Amino acid sequence: xxxxxxxxxxxxxxxxxxxxxxxxxxxxxxxxxxxxxxxxxxxxxxxxxxxxxxxxxxxxxxxxxxxxxxxxxxxxxxxxxxxxxxxxxxxxxxxxxxxxxxxxxxxxxxxxxxxxxxxxxxxxxxxxxxxxxxxxxxxxxxxxxxxxxxxxxxxxxxxxxxxxxxxxxxxxxxxxxxxxxxxxxxxx
Amino acid sequence: xxxxxxxxxxxxxxxxxxxxxxxxxxxxxxxxxxxxxxxxxxxxxxxxxxxxxxxxxxxxxxxxxxxxxxxxxxxxxxxxxxxxxxxxxxxxxxxxxxxxxxxxxxxxxxxxxxxxxxxxxxxxxxxxxxxxxxxxxxxxxxxxxxxxxxxxxxxxxxxxxxxxxxxxxxxxxxxxxxxxxxxxxxxx
DNA sequence: TTACAAAACTAATGATATTAGTTATAATGC
DNA sequence: GCATTATAACTAATATCATTAGTTTTGTAA
Numbered sequence: 001x002x003x004x005x006x007x008x009x010x011x012x013x014x015x016x017x018x019x020x021x022x023x024x025x026x027x028x029x030x031x032x033x034x035x036x037x038x039x040x041x042x043x044x045x046x047x048x049x050x051x052x053x054x055x056x057x058x059x060x061x062x063x064x065x066x067x068x069x070x071x072x073x074x075x076x077x078x079x080x081x082x083x084x085x086x087x088x089x090x091x092x093x094x095x096x097x098x099x100x101x102x103x104x105x106x107x108x109x110x111x112x113x114x115x116x117x118x119x120x121x122x123x124x125x126x127x128x129x130x131x132x133x134x135x136x137x138x139x140x141x142x143x144x145x146x147x148x149x150x151x152x153x154x155x156x157x158x159x160x161x162x163x164x165x166x167x168x169x170x171x172x173x174x175x176x177x178x179x180x181x182x183x184x185x186x187x188x
Numbered sequence: 189x190x191x192x193x194x195x196x197x198x199x200x201x202x203x204x205x206x207x208x209x210x211x212x213x214x215x216x217x218x219x220x221x222x223x224x225x226x227x228x229x230x231x232x233x234x235x236x237x238x239x240x241x242x243x244x245x246x247x248x249x250x251x252x253x254x255x256x257x258x259x260x261x262x263x264x265x266x267x268x269x270x271x272x273x274x275x276x277x278x279x280x281x282x283x284x285x286x287x288x289x290x291x292x293x294x295x296x297x298x299x300x301x302x303x304x305x306x307x308x309x310x311x312x313x314x315x316x317x318x319x320x321x322x323x324x325x326x327x328x329x330x331x332x333x334x335x336x337x338x339x340x341x342x343x344x345x346x347x348x349x350x351x352x353x354x355x356x357x358x359x360x361x362x363x364x365x366x367x368x369x370x371x372x373x374x375x376x
Numbered sequence: 377t378t379a380c381a382a383a384a385c386t387a388a389t390g391a392t393a394t395t396a397g398t399t400a401t402a403a404t405g406c
Numbered sequence: 407g408c409a410t411t412a413t414a415a416c417t418a419a420t421a422t423c424a425t426t427a428g429t430t431t432t433g434t435a436a
Contacts, residue, residue, distance in 0.1 A: 005383080028424065037384070039424075044383050049424065103291070108347055117348075139353045144362040147339030154338040155331060159296050160305075165327045174332040177369035178362065185365070193414080217392065225415070227393080232414050237393065 005035050007045045007055070014056050018097025023104065026053070026097075054113070057105035060098035061116040067091045068123055078183070080127045082175045085149050089171060092153040099153060121146075131186060141182050148174055193223050195233045195243070202244050206285025211292065214241070214285075242301070245293035248286035249304040255279045256311055266371070268315045270363045273337050277359060280341040287341060309334075319374060329370050336362055 003009055013034045018026050028049055032039040046052045071087035072080045092099040105113055124142050133141065152171050161167065191197055201222045206214050216237055220227040234240045259275035260268045280287040293301055312330050321329065340359050349355065 027422085029422075038386085040386085040426080041384050043425080103342070114348065136353050139350060140358045140361050143340075143343060143349070143355070143358040144336075144365075147343055147358075147362060148332075148335055149339065150342040151335030151337065151339030152331075154291070154342070155335055160302060161331070162327060165324050167331070170328045170331040170335075173328050174335060174366065177332075177373070178366055181365035181369045182361075215392065216394090226417085228395080228417085229415050231394080 003035070005037060005041070005045065009035065010042065010045055010052065011055055011059050014052060015059065015095075015097065018056065018101060019095050020097070023097055023100035026056070028052075053101065054105065054107065054110060056098075056101045058110075058112055058116060060095070060101045061113060061120065063095075063098065064088065064091060064102070065116060065120045065123075068120055072123055072127060076127065077130070078176075078179050081124070081145060081179050082172070084124060084127070085145060085152075085175050086168075086171065088149040089152050089156065093156050096157060099157065131183065133186065137182075137186070144178055144182065145175075148178060191223070193225060193229070193233065197223065198230065198233055198240065199243055199247050202240060203247065203283075203285065206244065206289060207283050208285070211285055211288035214244070216240075241289065242293065242295065242298060244286075244289045246298075246300050246304060248283070248289045249301060249308065251283075251286065252276065252279060252290070253304060253308045253311075256308055260311055260315060264315065265318070266364075266367050269312070269333060269367050270360070272312060272315070273333060273340075273363050274356075274359065276337040277340050277344065281344050284345060287345065319371065321374065325370075325374070332366055332370065333363075336366060 010031060014026055014031055017030055017034065021030075026049075028039050028042050031052070032042055035042075046055070067087045068084050071083040075083055092102075107113070121142060124145060125138060128138055128141060148171075152167070152174070155161075156167060198219060202214055202219055205218055205222065209218075214237075216227050216230055219240070220230055223230075234243070255275045256272050259271040263271055280290075295301070309330060312333060313326060316326050316329060336359075340355070340362070343349075344355060
């Protein structure tokens with residue numbers, strides 16, 4: 001007896017497939033098989049494979065938003081910023097398929113995806129508020145944090161580094177230095 | 189009259205295709221058409237599409253090595269490190285297809301690719317030598333620089349940011365802060 | 377219970393990668 | 407120059423995809 005097939009169910013099984021079998025394994029044939037239906041039946045719920053990919057990317061960004069929000073709640077300042085960075089990196093590490101999905105969100109015009117990105121960045125901006133940065137300074141700050149988060153996620157995925165020096169330590173050091181450094185440039 | 193078909197020629201046309209038409213456009217059919225031969229003839233030079241992808245990734249890493257080497261020559265210390273970061277980011281910006289190729293180099297076991305990565309990292313290590321860092325410190329330093337380079341490349345590709353605040357400015361600030369910060373932790 | 381909408385299905389088409397087997401081309405040895 | 411051989415092209419075939427069209431089934435609402 002199979003589950004009811006809905007757009008949500010398709011997204012759920014897609015997430016499982018990309019995380020367990022890699023992003024390239026996401027085919028309509030694979031999804032249909034998992035749902036025990038024939039491939040064309042999927043078109044009752046999605047409009048194309050690209051549509052599914054975009055939906056999956058959006059799904060990933062929503063999870064990201066939630067994780068980051070959760071990580072930042074109850075914290076402030078440097079602690080909050082670092083926690084946000086770690087939340088991003090760890091989510092991407094634990095869900096490699098979602099990582100790929102967000103990266104291959106090719107269409108930079110998609111409204112929903114842009115909205116979700118903006119919402120997530122807004123969390124960081126709220127944490128930065130007490131510092132009363134100029135808009136320009138805030139932009140540089142946010143970009144640096146994003147670059148570190150993206151970059152360490154990529155690094156984590158590539159792997160192949162000395163296990164004796166844990167990556168988390170490198171992440172911690174890099175965020176500390178960047179955050180403290182950025183804040184220091186304000187006090188002068 | 190068509191060019192002589194060699195593995196090199198295939199790589200060259202592949203590079204052109206991914207940079208101009210996107211990484212997903214790299215198909216054997218597309219390459220064959222560009223070389224004015226039939227698809228199966230490609231198998232005289234490559235063993236599979238995956239083989240081609242891997243070769244392209246290696247090709248990209250070689251260019252990267254060369255660019256980084258060129259950027260660092262004649263410079264030292266902070267200046268050299270920053271130049272290396274910019275060289276990476278700009279190469280990836282100007283060759284988006286190569287960027288994708290290096291990212292989708294899935295196989296972390298590939299000897300040649302690992303060798304090339306190591307060689308490139310060795311350049312950074314050589315620049316760091318005069319600082320007489322502990323091995324651990326040096327590892328954290330290199331990882332941070334790599335994360336910033338990867339991260340800003342991703343950011344650059346995603347685009348969608350305020351053009352009034354140039355990304356290069358953000359990159360410059362982030363590298364300055366990280367590099368100076370790392371060096372400062374040694375003097376204490 | 378009938379009418380309609382939603383969601384499944386089959387069948388077909390067109391890309392694509394890949395393999396097997398064949399022919400043409402180029403290089404090499406005499 | 408010619409025969410041999412290796413290289414690289416080709417055609418033909420198969421399997422896997424996404425996608426569309428048209429049909430049937432299923433479920434819901436009137």
